[in-house]
Amino acid sequence: MTETYELKDLPAEMQRLLVGKCDLITRCRLRASSRAMNEVVATTKLFIPSVRIKQLPNDGVFIKLVIKLFKDEYTLKFKETETGGTRICQAFRSEIIVEDSQPICEAVNWFKIMCLQKNVTIGNLIIETTDNADGMGQKFGELVQNSDEILRVRAIQVSGSGAARMMWKFMEHCDTSVLNELKVKETEGFELFGSQDSILKKLKNVEIECDSIITGDVCSLTASVIFLKSTSLTEEMVYRLIEKFVNRREAESAFCLENPGKWNLDSFSPSGFVAVDDWGDIKYYENRLLDDKMPVVYLRVSDGSVRLEVGRNALLRTWTENGDKTIIPPPSDYDDSSEYDFYDDFDDDENGEYQYDWDPENEMLDGLYESDFDDEGDYPDDY
Amino acid sequence: MPTALYKLKSEDGQIFEVERAPMIVSSFINQKFIDQGANDRNCDRMEPILLPFNGSIISMIIKWLYHHQNEAPMSKKLRYCEFQDWDKEFFKMESGVLFALLNAAHALGIEDLMNMGCSAAAELIRGKNTEEIRKIYGIRTDEEQMEDALAAGGEGTSTTTFTVD
Numbered sequence: 001m002t003e004t005y006e007l008k009d010l011p012a013e014m015q016r017l018l019v020g021k022c023d024l025i026t027r028c029r030l031r032a033s034s035r036a037m038n039e040v041v042a043t044t045k046l047f048i049p050s051v052r053i054k055q056l057p058n059d060g061v062f063i064k065l066v067i068k069l070f071k072d073e074y075t076l077k078f079k080e081t082e083t084g085g086t087r088i089c090q091a092f093r094s095e096i097i098v099e100d101s102q103p104i105c106e107a108v109n110w111f112k113i114m115c116l117q118k119n120v121t122i123g124n125l126i127i128e129t130t131d132n133a134d135g136m137g138q139k140f141g142e143l144v145q146n147s148d149e150i151l152r153v154r155a156i157q158v159s160g161s162g163a164a165r166m167m168w169k170f171m172e173h174c175d176t177s178v179l180n181e182l183k184v185k186e187t188e189g190f191e192l193f194g195s196q197d198s199i200l201k202k203l204k205n206v207e208i209e210c211d212s213i214i215t216g217d218v219c220s221l222t223a224s225v226i227f228l229k230s231t232s233l234t235e236e237m238v239y240r241l242i243e244k245f246v247n248r249r250e251a252e253s254a255f256c257l258e259n260p261g262k263w264n265l266d267s268f269s270p271s272g273f274v275a276v277d278d279w280g281d282i283k284y285y286e287n288r289l290l291d292d293k294m295p296v297v298y299l300r301v302s303d304g305s306v307r308l309e310v311g312r313n314a315l316l317r318t319w320t321e322n323g324d325k326t327i328i329p330p331p332s333d334y335d336d337s338s339e340y341d342f343y344d345d346f347d348d349d350e351n352g353e354y355q356y357d358w359d360p361e362n363e364m365l366d367g368l369y370e371s372d373f374d375d376e377g378d379y380p381d382d383y
Numbered sequence: 384m385p386t387a388l389y390k391l392k393s394e395d396g397q398i399f400e401v402e403r404a405p406m407i408v409s410s411f412i413n414q415k416f417i418d419q420g421a422n423d424r425n426c427d428r429m430e431p432i433l434l435p436f437n438g439s440i441i442s443m444i445i446k447w448l449y450h451h452q453n454e455a456p457m458s459k460k461l462r463y464c465e466f467q468d469w470d471k472e473f474f475k476m477e478s479g480v481l482f483a484l485l486n487a488a489h490a491l492g493i494e495d496l497m498n499m500g501c502s503a504a505a506e507l508i509r510g511k512n513t514e515e516i517r518k519i520y521g522i523r524t525d526e527e528q529m530e531d532a533l534a535a536g537g538e539g540t541s542t543t544t545f546t547v548d
Contacts, residue, residue: 003480004480005483007522008522014501018501018504021504029513029516030513033513
């Protein structure tokens with residue numbers, strides 16, 4: 001007779017390995033199956049490559065979790081109803097109405113359950129707001145401030161003034177050993193220094209792709225990739241940063257500094273560089289060492305823009321003249337232990353019944369309000 | 384020259400004669416061969432290595448090891464949809480048997496089998512709702528577990544009553 005075994009009798013390591021192979025919605029359903037499975041799922045690492053929080057009109061909130069691009073994605077919209085409740089919408093599903101609640105509170109609660117957990121690491125947290133995002137910023141700020149769990153996120157990308165304020169709050173309460181990237185876009189009057197300087201200076205990648213106010217020393221940044229655009233940038237800063245990157249000569253490091261029309265770079269002559277090309281409005285320089293094994297430092301100078309790259313760096317080449325990226329790279333070095341790749345080939349045997357955003361019975365949301373667990377004890381009544 | 388065969392023994396007494404090469408993927412079995420000092424010249428005189436699993440499970444493991452013996456280590460991210468047809472057929476089994484196989488693979492230190500087995504197990508419940516998952520995996524609800532525990536008068540239950548004046 002063939003031996004059989006129960007799942008609960010497998011070593012914990014095997015149970016977690018199995019859970020790690022499951023997609024997000026299956027994990028949620030496994031959690032709901034029993035208290036023991038809830039514990040297993042809660043202690044199995046989950047890497048979410050991308051989480052996007054976007055402010056909607058009338059205090060609405062949009063949250064999107066991407067586990068696998070186009071294949072395993074979950075998008076929820078939290079909107080206000082006419083009667084002062086919250087309508088929770090998910091594509092192709094029936095909506096859920098929660099009476100006497102605010103959309104932002106429901107959104108924050110869902111974010112907490114899905115993302116602010118001990119076993120969860122977010123690859124790229126994207127926050128987008130419009131002008132008046134104080135309410136959203138306050139609620140999310142309170143969440144991370146008061147939470148027992150620390151936010152684990154590798155990269156934060158924001159767009160909008162309200163998003164920038166939220167960003168600083170998240171940075172204050174995140175695991176700084178995990179955070180290594182910051183990107184800011186379309187945020188008027190963004191101030192780089194003065195909020196979380198100690199964390200800022202440890203980041204590997206700092207890209208501020210909008211006009212910003214820089215009151216601190218850009219050379220204090222230790223990032224390998226820097227993009228700054230500011231009228232506060234001086235020629236002296238440019239020279240000092242060039243010197244820093246040349247001395248460090250770290251392969252694939254790069255920076256782009258922009259201050260259109262403010263620098264006189266006609267007599268630009270960085271030490272150690274040789275001019276290799278001159279297109280009139282764009283000049284190219286190189287800094288080579290006698291040791292061929294050391295990467296070459298390339299410099300590109302145009303009106304109000306200085307770009308440097310150590311070795312040939314695909315990232316730098318994606319920065320166009322106006323600073324916009326033409327290529328969006330996938331989340332950097334995501335967890336190798338994750339079952340999923342952010343970009344993935346189409347699965348040949350994916351059947352039509354299991355598509356992305358598939359939660360036919362709203363179980364991801366049902367879990368917020370129902371449970372198989374007892375209401376007593378230490379377990380929450382949602383998951 | 385006849386192939387050297389090493390002996391394995393299951394807990395229910397079945398003897399399996401195997402070649403060494405496919406077995407070295409199992410860190411447990413490989414170490415046992417080394418500890419025993421077994422080699423191709425003396426393997427027929429060595430005591431069988433005892434594996435604490437049922438013969439049917441060991442038979443499956445041996446079959447899997449033989450099939451994959453000439454392959455490089457697999458990626459941990461190998462997903463069910465990327466399995467060869469042979470493996471898809473191999474892993475067609477009830478969850479209870481699959482879990483027994485996983486348990487043995489873990490104990491024997493066969494990482495690729497563990498990974499593939501877990502992918503196969505995850506595939507069993509993909510797209511299923513909570514109730515279906517319970518059925519497929521044989522997961523008891525908390526209520527059912529409590530009932531079982533009470534019926535057995537087990538740990539954590541008590542029939543003693545206390546009165547307070």
